[in-house]
Amino acid sequence: xxxxxxxxxxxxxxxxxxxxxxxxxxxxxxxxxxxxxxxxxxxxxxxxxxxxxxxxxxxxxxxxxxxxxxxxxxxxxxxxxxxxxxxxxxxxxxxxxxxxxxxxxxxxxxxxxxxxxxxxxxxxxxxxxxxxxxxxxxxxxxxxxxxxxxxxxxxxxxxxxxxxxxxxxxxxxxxxxxxxxxxxxxxxxxxxxxxxxxxxxxxxxxxxxxxxxxxxxxxxxxxxxxxxxxxxxxxxxxxxxxxxxxxxxxxxxxxxxxxxxxxxxxxxxxxxxxxxxxxxxxxxxxxxxxxxxxxxxxxxxxxxxxxxxxxxxxxxxxxxxxxxxxxxxxxxxxxxxxxxx
Amino acid sequence: xxxxxxxxxxxxxxxxxxxxxxxxxxxxxxxxxxxxxxxxxxxxxxxxxxxxxxxxxxxxxxxxxxxxxxxxxxxxxxxxxxxxxxxxxxxxxxxxxxxxxxxxxxxxxxxxxxxxxxxxxxxxxxxxxxxxxxxxxxxxxxxxxxxxxxxxxxxxxxxxxxxxxxxxxxxxxxxxxxxxxxxxxxxxxxxxxxxxxxxxx
Numbered sequence: 001x002x003x004x005x006x007x008x009x010x011x012x013x014x015x016x017x018x019x020x021x022x023x024x025x026x027x028x029x030x031x032x033x034x035x036x037x038x039x040x041x042x043x044x045x046x047x048x049x050x051x052x053x054x055x056x057x058x059x060x061x062x063x064x065x066x067x068x069x070x071x072x073x074x075x076x077x078x079x080x081x082x083x084x085x086x087x088x089x090x091x092x093x094x095x096x097x098x099x100x101x102x103x104x105x106x107x108x109x110x111x112x113x114x115x116x117x118x119x120x121x122x123x124x125x126x127x128x129x130x131x132x133x134x135x136x137x138x139x140x141x142x143x144x145x146x147x148x149x150x151x152x153x154x155x156x157x158x159x160x161x162x163x164x165x166x167x168x169x170x171x172x173x174x175x176x177x178x179x180x181x182x183x184x185x186x187x188x189x190x191x192x193x194x195x196x197x198x199x200x201x202x203x204x205x206x207x208x209x210x211x212x213x214x215x216x217x218x219x220x221x222x223x224x225x226x227x228x229x230x231x232x233x234x235x236x237x238x239x240x241x242x243x244x245x246x247x248x249x250x251x252x253x254x255x256x257x258x259x260x261x262x263x264x265x266x267x268x269x270x271x272x273x274x275x276x277x278x279x280x281x282x283x284x285x286x287x288x289x290x291x292x293x294x295x296x297x298x299x300x301x302x303x304x305x306x307x308x309x310x311x312x313x314x315x316x317x318x319x320x321x322x323x324x325x326x327x328x329x330x331x332x333x334x335x336x337x338x339x340x341x
Numbered sequence: 342x343x344x345x346x347x348x349x350x351x352x353x354x355x356x357x358x359x360x361x362x363x364x365x366x367x368x369x370x371x372x373x374x375x376x377x378x379x380x381x382x383x384x385x386x387x388x389x390x391x392x393x394x395x396x397x398x399x400x401x402x403x404x405x406x407x408x409x410x411x412x413x414x415x416x417x418x419x420x421x422x423x424x425x426x427x428x429x430x431x432x433x434x435x436x437x438x439x440x441x442x443x444x445x446x447x448x449x450x451x452x453x454x455x456x457x458x459x460x461x462x463x464x465x466x467x468x469x470x471x472x473x474x475x476x477x478x479x480x481x482x483x484x485x486x487x488x489x490x491x492x493x494x495x496x497x498x499x500x501x502x503x504x505x506x507x508x509x510x511x512x513x514x515x516x517x518x519x520x521x522x523x524x525x526x527x528x529x530x531x532x533x534x535x536x537x538x539x540x541x542x
Contacts, residue, residue, distance in 0.1 A: 015389070028389070032382055032426035042385075043526045046496065047503075054499050074388045074395055081533050084473035089497035092481070096490055 011044045016064035049082040234308060235261040238318065238335040248315060250338045257308040264320060264335055266300040271322030275329060276304045279317050281336070287316070292323060311339040351408045361407040365421045379403070379422070381530075383429055390433055398436060402429045469540070476539035480532050487514070488528045495525035 013019050014027045030037040051057050052065050069075050234257045238249060251260065264276065274295060278288040288306040295302050302320065317336040321329035353361075365375040383399035392398055406428050410416055416424055481489050491514070494506045511521045 017389075028386060029423070029426055031386065032379075032422045032429075033420065038382060039523045039526060042530070043522045046526060046529060050496060050503075051500070056499060072388050072391055072395075074384070077537065078533070080469065081473065081536060084470055084477060084536075085496065085532075087470070088474055088477040088481075089493045092493045093497045096494055 008044060011041060012048060012061065015041075015045055015048055015069065016061060017068040018064055045078075046082070049079055050086070052079065053082045053086050232257045232308075233259050233261050233305070235263070237263040237265060238337060239265045240267050240333045240335060248336050248338045250340055251311070252340045253308055253311060255341075259305055260308045260311065261303065261305045262318065262335075264302040264304065264318065264333075266295060266302060266320070267333060269295050269300040271295075271324070271332070273323040274302055274332075275321045275323055276302060277319045277321075278306060278310060279319055281315055281317050311341070313339055313341045315339075351404070353404055353407050357407050357411040361403075361410055364410055364416065367421060375421075376403075379425055383425065386426075386429055387433065387436075392433070392436055398429075398432055402432045405432070472540050473536055476536040477532070479539060480535035483535065484528065484532065488524075491521070491525050492528045492532060495521065496529060 010019070010023075011027075014024060017024075019027070027037075027041075031041055032038070048057075048065070048069075052062070052069075057065055070079065232254065234251065234253050236249070236251060253260065266274075272294065273292040275292060276290040277286045279286050287310045290304050290306075293302050293304070304318070315336060315338050317334055319331060320333040320335070322332045323329050362373060362376055365371075365379060367375075380399050380403060383402050384395045387395035387398040402425065406416075406421075406425055409428075418424070419427065481492065484492065491510060494510050495503075497503070498506060507518060507521065511518050514521070516524070
């Protein structure tokens with residue numbers, strides 16, 4: 001008849017009036033037509049009552065139990081019975097527990113051999129055999145595990161040794177690193193000192209270079225010449241030597257006189273160009289000769305200029321020649337003078 | 342109205358009752374167990390519906406089915422269980438209509454009943470419990486030792502203890518848990534009836 005397993009939760013809701021009308025009617029019908037469900041329902045109802053009596057219900061179910069389930073006198077009687085039964089069973093359960101305990105402790109072997117429970121005996125024999133096989137397996141497994149443990153221990157020793165070596169090596173490396181760090185620190189200090197020194201030297205070099213540049217610049221600048229002495233020119237005017245006149249004009253040359261400028265007064269200005277020569281009358285040597293000179297038309301003068309160092313303290317003569325157009329020259333006048341230094 | 346009166350006037354005679362038991366047994370002789378089982382299911386049904394008189398309504402249902410069976414000679418449209426359920430639904434609907442005619446809300450009736458019962462219970466609670474414990478002792482002693490152990494160990498304790506006890510019982514008696522449940526449930530119903538009768542004395 002029964003085609004499904006009913007959930008305990010649904011049955012509890014049904015008993016507590018918590019299902020909708022359709023579901024409640026469905027389960028009502030099953031409670032008549034399905035013997036298994038009817039049994040399940042009765043059993044669930046008893047467990048529900050016991051749960052309430054034992055204080056195991058809580059929340060919504062407890063509320064529904066109080067408000068719905070206890071509303072019926074028939075059901076309240078069931079609850080009363082359950083309450084009394086739990087008190088009664090509490091004393092009685094000890095008797096059964098004691099009896100069971102005595103059975104388990106005292107009579108196992110005697111029952112085993114005296115009661116004709118063949119299936120139990122065979123079962124126990126098979127169990128003993130299995131236990132023996134299992135014991136053997138456990139022994140072998142134990143031996144294997146011991147060997148493995150021993151090997152593991154050896155491996156462990158090696159690992160420990162290796163670990164110790166590694167620790168020592170690590171310490172050594174750490175020391176080396178530490179030393180290296182110290183050295184690095186010293187090197188850094190040295191490097192800093194060198195850098196400082198270098199900076200100082202560079203600074204000095206810079207200063208020196210600047211000085212050198214200044215000196216070079218100073219050297220490249222033109223050497224300040226002593227203030228130029230203005231060329232000293234001694235100037236005077238000579239007139240043609242008159243016959244019979246034995247008195248010679250005297251030219252007293254001051255010291256450091258550079259040049260002598262003489263204005264020669266012509267008797268006539270008949271030529272376009274003239275040429276003047278300074279002659280030493282004693283030796284007849286021409287000491288200086290001018291180029292082509294054009295007379296000053298308005299005043300009939302000839303300006304000449306020659307170095308003063310040509311003159312010593314003696315008599316000199318300036319010979320004037322008129323230049324013809326064909327290039328020939330004619331002596332037209334002679335001017336003598338006495339140089340005094 | 343006339344039909345209802347006819348039903349009420351009809352009484353279950355021995356011949357009709359025998360025929361009714363045979364019909365419930367569906368060919369097997371249960372010795373009246375099927376009848377008692379069906380009556381118990383009807384009482385439980387009306388009780389779940391919060392009817393004030395579930396026993397009377399259950400008897401009314403059984404009478405109607407027996408009468409129908411006697412009048413018709415046979416009922417083949419439904420199984421006995423299903424036919425009893427359908428009849429019970431009609432009886433319940435009539436009960437609801439009659440309750441409304443009295444203009445007393447069913448909830449009020451229930452509440453009044455509950456309050457009255459509780460006040461009685463509160464006053465006599467200690468005495469009732471003592472009496473029930475004496476009756477429990479007496480009734481469990483009437484049980485077979487195996488049944489006595491089953492009823493005590495199966496229903497005692499909280500959930501975890503119950504689970505352990507039930508597993509141990511099923512193993513001890515070599516039966517399935519379902520079989521043990523049904524057996525324990527029937528022992529409890531038997532014990533409950535015994536204690537109920539004993540406490541009424």
